[in-house]
Structures are given as structure tokens and as C-alpha cells.
Amino acid sequence: MTSIVKPRIAHPSLPKNELGMTRRQYEGAMSTLCAGCGHDSVTAALVEACWGLSLRPEQLVKLSGIGCSSKTTAYFVGGAHGFNGVHGRMPSVATGANAANRELVYVGVSGDGDSLSIGLGQLAHAIRRNVNMLYIIENNGVYGLTKGQFSASADVGTKSKKGDANTQTPVDPVLLALTLGATFVARSFSGDKRQLVPLIQAGMRHQGFAIIDVLSPCVTFNDHEGSTKSYAFTREHYHPAVEADFVPRAAEIAVDYAEGASTVVDLHDGSRVRLRKLDPDYDPSDRAAAYAYIERRLRDGEYVTGLIHVGDGAASELHAVNQTSTTPLNRLPYEALSPGPEALGRLMARFR
Amino acid sequence: MPAAQPTQERLNDFVIKFANVNGTGSASANTLVMKAIFRSGVPVVGKNYFPSNIQGLPTWYEIRVCADGHQARAGRVDLMLAMNIETYARDVREVAPGGYLVYDSTWPRSSLLERHDIQVLGVPLARLCNENFDGVRNRILMKNICYAGVLAALIDIDLGLVRALVTEQYAKKPKLADANLKAIELGYAYAKEHLPCPLPLRIERLDRTAGQVLIDGNTAAALGCVYAGATVGAWYPITPSTSLMDAFRGFCERYRVEPATGERRYVVLQAEDELAAIGIVIGASWNGARAFTPTSGPGISLMNEFIGLAYYAEVPCVIFDVQRVGPSTGMPTRTQQCDLLLCAYASHGDTRHVLLFPADPGECFTMAATAFDLAERLQTPVFVLSDLDIGMNDWMVPELRWDAGYQPDRGKVLGAAEVEKLEKFHRYLDRDGDGIPYRTLPGVSPKAAYFTRGSGHNQYGAYTEDSAEYQQVLDRLKRKFATAATLVPRAVLTGPGTREAGIISLGSCDGPIREALGRLAADGLELDYLRVRGFPFGAEVEAFVAAHRTILVIEQNRDAQLKSLLTLETSVDKQRLHSILHYDGLPLTADFVVAGVRSVLAGKARRSAAAAV
Numbered sequence: 001m002t003s004i005v006k007p008r009i010a011h012p013s014l015p016k017n018e019l020g021m022t023r024r025q026y027e028g029a030m031s032t033l034c035a036g037c038g039h040d041s042v043t044a045a046l047v048e049a050c051w052g053l054s055l056r057p058e059q060l061v062k063l064s065g066i067g068c069s070s071k072t073t074a075y076f077v078g079g080a081h082g083f084n085g086v087h088g089r090m091p092s093v094a095t096g097a098n099a100a101n102r103e104l105v106y107v108g109v110s111g112d113g114d115s116l117s118i119g120l121g122q123l124a125h126a127i128r129r130n131v132n133m134l135y136i137i138e139n140n141g142v143y144g145l146t147k148g149q150f151s152a153s154a155d156v157g158t159k160s161k162k163g164d165a166n167t168q169t170p171v172d173p174v175l176l177a178l179t180l181g182a183t184f185v186a187r188s189f190s191g192d193k194r195q196l197v198p199l200i201q202a203g204m205r206h207q208g209f210a211i212i213d214v215l216s217p218c219v220t221f222n223d224h225e226g227s228t229k230s231y232a233f234t235r236e237h238y239h240p241a242v243e244a245d246f247v248p249r250a251a252e253i254a255v256d257y258a259e260g261a262s263t264v265v266d267l268h269d270g271s272r273v274r275l276r277k278l279d280p281d282y283d284p285s286d287r288a289a290a291y292a293y294i295e296r297r298l299r300d301g302e303y304v305t306g307l308i309h310v311g312d313g314a315a316s317e318l319h320a321v322n323q324t325s326t327t328p329l330n331r332l333p334y335e336a337l338s339p340g341p342e343a344l345g346r347l348m349a350r351f352r
Numbered sequence: 353m354p355a356a357q358p359t360q361e362r363l364n365d366f367v368i369k370f371a372n373v374n375g376t377g378s379a380s381a382n383t384l385v386m387k388a389i390f391r392s393g394v395p396v397v398g399k400n401y402f403p404s405n406i407q408g409l410p411t412w413y414e415i416r417v418c419a420d421g422h423q424a425r426a427g428r429v430d431l432m433l434a435m436n437i438e439t440y441a442r443d444v445r446e447v448a449p450g451g452y453l454v455y456d457s458t459w460p461r462s463s464l465l466e467r468h469d470i471q472v473l474g475v476p477l478a479r480l481c482n483e484n485f486d487g488v489r490n491r492i493l494m495k496n497i498c499y500a501g502v503l504a505a506l507i508d509i510d511l512g513l514v515r516a517l518v519t520e521q522y523a524k525k526p527k528l529a530d531a532n533l534k535a536i537e538l539g540y541a542y543a544k545e546h547l548p549c550p551l552p553l554r555i556e557r558l559d560r561t562a563g564q565v566l567i568d569g570n571t572a573a574a575l576g577c578v579y580a581g582a583t584v585g586a587w588y589p590i591t592p593s594t595s596l597m598d599a600f601r602g603f604c605e606r607y608r609v610e611p612a613t614g615e616r617r618y619v620v621l622q623a624e625d626e627l628a629a630i631g632i633v634i635g636a637s638w639n640g641a642r643a644f645t646p647t648s649g650p651g652i653s654l655m656n657e658f659i660g661l662a663y664y665a666e667v668p669c670v671i672f673d674v675q676r677v678g679p680s681t682g683m684p685t686r687t688q689q690c691d692l693l694l695c696a697y698a699s700h701g702d703t704r705h706v707l708l709f710p711a712d713p714g715e716c717f718t719m720a721a722t723a724f725d726l727a728e729r730l731q732t733p734v735f736v737l738s739d740l741d742i743g744m745n746d747w748m749v750p751e752l753r754w755d756a757g758y759q760p761d762r763g764k765v766l767g768a769a770e771v772e773k774l775e776k777f778h779r780y781l782d783r784d785g786d787g788i789p790y791r792t793l794p795g796v797s798p799k800a801a802y803f804t805r806g807s808g809h810n811q812y813g814a815y816t817e818d819s820a821e822y823q824q825v826l827d828r829l830k831r832k833f834a835t836a837a838t839l840v841p842r843a844v845l846t847g848p849g850t851r852e853a854g855i856i857s858l859g860s861c862d863g864p865i866r867e868a869l870g871r872l873a874a875d876g877l878e879l880d881y882l883r884v885r886g887f888p889f890g891a892e893v894e895a896f897v898a899a900h901r902t903i904l905v906i907e908q909n910r911d912a913q914l915k916s917l918l919t920l921e922t923s924v925d926k927q928r929l930h931s932i933l934h935y936d937g938l939p940l941t942a943d944f945v946v947a948g949v950r951s952v953l954a955g956k957a958r959r960s961a962a963a964a965v
Contacts, residue, residue, distance in 0.1 A: 081801050
């Protein structure tokens, strides 16, 4: 991941957020991904989402593994710490970082190889632990950096650039997350920024593990005819079921709640997500029903997108379960951690 | 009453071995006996030889009573408590001539197992317990406690001490205390009436355990982590390291929970595997918490990729490797020092790591804190290489003490104000010439932000594929390692300063070596002894190898790993290094050391005589 510094000249009339910052101030290094890569659209959505939330850059922690997708963390919010770890192991680093400081906003960006092959175990256990983070999978069904091998999300029958058909059943991250009890499960498409930005914002504000599977076509190795993760195929089989509007806490009063068609979900920090169901049969609050619906539509070759499932993640969140000190562990003074010499003296009686 | 053989009196100097079936509660009985001897003021060492199993397999516990305070396994048994029919034949064979064997005489014993050079004492333990207790499980448990009473009578332990221990142990369960006391009295009374009490092997009160405690290394290391201010622990269960995290959690529950709110000032995470455990430690340490993982050899193997990342991205982490017998699964419940090379050079590419070698539980405690200080000072992984013998056995060590003035060394961490003063923050710049750069924590300020990566980076923290920039960072890491050599705990040097022959060793070899040195000195052979306590080796190690013509390297592995490290990392001529290797999975003994030293020196003498001809 090359770090080419972008020129920082901004037009004075660029809109500013509550912190007085422009979108440009939420950008990172210049992307070195292929022109037209879906991942760069995700980067743009992340910039937009963070700007829109008026997030202080240093409040964000960006984590990734290895692969094209994992480069993304270098390309947004240069004022945040980033950690590009080892292949498939971002969830454990994120878990540890979160354990040390529960106050920051953790965003992990991974890919289908990083998350569903080498990192499947770590992803599953981060969901089980309900680590408070947003986990984005930039899903293109293919290994880019090693030039075009199928990943674990490749559909049966999808063709590689060389013409081979995939024979193994895919791992679907949405079904996986639903099975493991994730309380915020979404799917989107890198080409649909209008849908993706509010999902990212809601995912960042959700208390607990939030996962967004973003179909993000690989222009170089998986955008040909016969691929089920190409731009053309995705646009054609893309089925928005639930649209989510993110409603920041401050803007609450201004929102016009349309009766009947929308459901409002309160998020932990006082902000809200307004869900508009485009499919009347769909209930995003019912995990089992959501699972059945997604699976059925997948069988029909349709990618259901939107906020697929949302539930209460706060009670089972890692720190809630652990009853961790509200002051982040990394800020506790030594005096609050050492029992002191006298306590040790008393303890020694046990060993005589 | 059988006719007593005329055995020489062995006051406060003998070995008791308990042959048990695991899962029968024998551990409490054995600990009870050991603690009672300890409270008699007589130094003891306990060694547990247990199977990789939960119930039904043979297990042995050995107590060495040693007025001189030697810490090694004796390699001899004077009094065998043969409670396991399955191992009876070998247990009988193991008793030293003139020794004693106590068995459960409820059932007849095969005459084929007679030995005429030892005295066999029968106690109908099962019958006594069947007559006095209800329930199968209870009878089995009480049978073991009952033999503690028999032993108290045989070796003349003050019964009051035993009673006090039982009462303390079951303070919250008075019914259990009563049952245990009853079983002890039964055994004691039977022995007094039917056996030649006391035996010539007996305890006489001394005052040599004042200021000492009986503690295992894992418990001590866990306490060290608490006192060092560690807040995040992550691990995957693996013998023999698991009890370290169990102890850490226990101490945290005691000392780190806010009584009013129940808030905990720690997080303990049981990871899905060792890869995740070290990942969690790296993430937490990167984010400014003191974090650690206890594991054993197989866990280190799994952690290798991440360890390389922590080395290259310069993230502090503390790893306890409680070594066990390898390779592969090996013998998980036996001891060895077999991970030296694995840890010293863990991971791919050019990597070298800081290692600490505690010799006993006391050093497990102090070195745990040292490990965190060094990891944060040097921004690198630090390994504490303990082993099963230290980690899981009870050793007698001076009471653990904590310096009230201790403040953790958090290393070169810049806060928001300090970063603000800089024109620009550069993560990997060597501003001080010691090879150690400055770091910042997430959440501080946008100006402090940097991108951590395992891929090639330059001194400013930016990605690079530029040869010169890459090499600059790699060379600085080497300078940092040289700095580490000045910061790790100094080696301990003893001996007359002969310049002729000297021993180099480490860790749990220390007890047997010091005992052996005493015996050799009594025979007129005085040797220098250097116990290394850290890696990279300090200047004192270089000086020692330069100053001695013959160097005996004593360690517990087959492939002479410490010798390899000395060969690779000092300027010693390897012809001068001679290995004494012990690797059967049992702790080293002084006998083995004495024999090894004599053999090497005799061989050298033969060779030089031959050369002279």
C-alpha cells in the first residue's frame, strides 16, 4: 500500500461539518488500486460517512488485514491511527485494541479472502465476542494481489478471467453473521453510495459488532462476462430490500417520520436509523426470518441489500459482558492497577 | 509389628514419593504433607509428575525434604506411598535400598513383589475409610487424606500443624474440615499403634523456612503481571501455561474489581487459538494497555507470523512460554528447555527477540514486571521462558516483595502536547541514537496519527519499496537489539574465578547446578558458574566465554540450543563449549550434573594427555 500524499489544497467554499472540517480533511493517502476498483468507492463512502458524522479524526481507529481491500484503511481519514496487520487476523488486533480503549470508534476493512478464507475463524469469533466495531468486507469474489484466484465468496459456476468455473459453494458473510448472532448485518454495493453511506454511519454508531458486506467488483480480475461479481451482474441482480437513513442525534427533530412505511431504530448514542422496507414481506428485526429470506433470494441469484438485520447489541457487547471499567483500561493510572506492597505481604500467608 | 531394619537416621533429609491415580484428590493430601513439613521449619521441594489426562492414569508426587534447602529433584526415593496398583511393580523397584514402602493392606499383596532390602509397611486404608465414611467418592478421597495422617506419624510431623492446615483450607466448609480431620486422625492412630513410629527418616523442627513461601512459577508470574499493571490478558488454554491465566484472573477478581459498581479494571479473553491470542495482545499493546499471553511451545509455533509483525512494526508484547516437552504435541506434562531457538528467532525474515530466563518462581514474579518494562521500552516482543518444572511445581522461595516506588516504564510514548511541539511526527525515526523510535497511541490527535504496517516502511512510517529506505529501518532494528543487550537482566556469576573451567546454564537448571557445585567443591573441584538471565547476551556473557578455556553448557534439551545461541551470538570458539544435556522430560538432578561435569573434564584430560604423547 503505497502512501502517496495527496495535495491538500481545498476550495474555500467546500461545505463544512459541525467541526468546521471539509470532506478533504477526512481523506487519506492516494489510492494505488486499479482505476475503477469498487474499493475506492467504499473509501469515498467512508470519507463521506465520517465527515457526515462530524467524527474527530483521532477518535477513529482503522484496522485491516492483507489484500487489496485491506489497503483501503490507508486511503481515508489520514488523521486516524491505522493498523494493517497480517492476513486474516485483523479481528484479533481489533479485539485487543478495543479491549484497551473502549471509547474509540473501530472500523475494520477486510476482503472476501481475508475474511472468509484465511480469516474465517477470527471473523466468526469477533462476532461471537460482539466486539464493538464496524467490519466492512469489500467482497469481489476474487484474489486480486495474487492475480485472479477464486475466493471463498465466489459463486458456484462463476467464471474466472481464464474461463474456469468455480465448483465450490460460497461462504456468504451475511448468512454467516446472522447464524453467529451479529446484531447489525447489512449488505450493499460499492456503486450505491446513497445506500452505503448511511449504513456505514449506522454501523459505526451501533453498539456491538456491525458487519457490512459490500459487493465491490474487481475491474481487473472479475468484471468479465460469466462473473457473478461484475458491475453488470451486480447491478442486474441487486435487490434493495430495506433502505436505511441515518439520523444523527442533533438532527432528530428535523426528521419527518413517514407513518406506516418506516421503522425507527434507536442507536446507543441517541442517533437513529430509519428503515424503509421496500419489500413488504421483509422484517429486519426478526433474525430467523431475515436468514430465510436472504437464503431464498440468494438461491434465486439475487443480492438482497440494505440493513438486513438489526437488533440490540449493547447487552452482549464485549465490555458489557466483562463489566469493564468505563475509564478505558489504557488510561487507568498505575495506582488503580497495583494492589500495593502491603496487599502482597498479606497474600503471602496463603503460600506458607 | 514388622521387625525394623537398622536404618541410619536421616533427619530432615529424605525423599517421599506418592504414587497415585489421578483424579482421586491425592493432590490435596500431598500438598498437606508438604506444607506441614514446611511449617515445621524444614525446607522442602515438591515435584508433580502427572499424566496428560483427567482421571484414572498414574500420577506421582515427590517431596524432597532437605535441611540444606537444595531445590532440585533428588533422583532417589526413600519412602514410597504406593497407592496405585497399576504402577506398584515399578514403584517398589524405585525405592532406594534401606528405604520404606507404605501400601494399602486391605487387599493381599503379591509375594512376587517382595524386596528384602526395603521395609514394607501395610496400612488397611480402604478398610479404615470404608468403616468410617459413606459414599464411594468420599471413601476414595478420604483414603488419600488418611495416608497423610499415617505419614505424619511415620515421619514425626507435629499433628497440630496438620490440623491447623486442614482447618485453614476448609475454613468456609467446616463439614469437609471435620471429615478430613477424622481421616487424618484415623491414619495417625493406626500408624502409631501398628507401625514403628517414627521411622529413622523423620522431621525435626528447624527454623529454615522463615521468610520463605511455597509457590509455583505460574502463580508468581501472574502476580507479576498484576503488579506490573497488565490490564489485558489473552490466551488459548495449553498445558503447562493455563494456570498462569487462571491465577491472573483470580488475582484480578480479588484486586481489580470496584466493590461499589462491579467494574473490572482488566479484560481476560480466551481466544479461539494462539494466533488470535497474540493478535489481541498486539492490538491492546499498540493501543497502550499492558497486555500478555501465556502459552507453551505449540502456541509459539502458531504465533510466529504475528510475532514477526510485532517485531517489525515495533509493537510491545509480553509472551510467557512455559516450556514443555516437544517436538509436536510431545509430552505435554513433562518439562524441558526446548524453545530457546524457537523464541530467539521466531518468525520469518531477519528477526531476533528479547528473552528472559527465570530460574524459579521468585524470578517469574520479578521478570514478569521486567518483561513489560522492556517490551514497552524497546517496543518489541519479550518472551519469558519458564518451564513446566518452574511453572507448575511448588518451590520454596523468599517471600515475594514489591517495591512501593515502582513505576512502570512505558517507554517512548508521546502525548498530544509533545507531538504538538514537533513539526511533524515520524514513527520510526531514531532521534536518540539508541535505535528506539517514538510512538503515539490512537485517540491522541490527528497530528500524532500514523499507519502501522508489516510491509516495508521508511523511518517516517510511510510505505516504501525503496531499498535504501527499507535497509535503514532494518539496520536500526539491529541497533535497537544491541541496546536490548544492555537492558536485559545481568547474568549471575559465582565461583572462584578460575579462568580454567566454567559452567554456563539458565533457568531451572540452577538448583541442580548449585547443589552439584557444592558437591564438586567438597571434592576439591571448584568451578565458575554463569547463569544467563536474558537474551541478547550482555557483555558479561562475552567476558565469561572469553575468560574460560573450557565451558560446560548445561541445558534441558537434546540439540544444545543454549550452546547454539552462544555460538551464534558471542565470539566464543565453539571448540571450547561442551554440552551436558538432559532431556528425558524430568527435572534435572545434581547427580546428573556431577556425572556430566566429571565426564567432560575427564574426557578433556584424556585428550590433552593423548595430545601430549
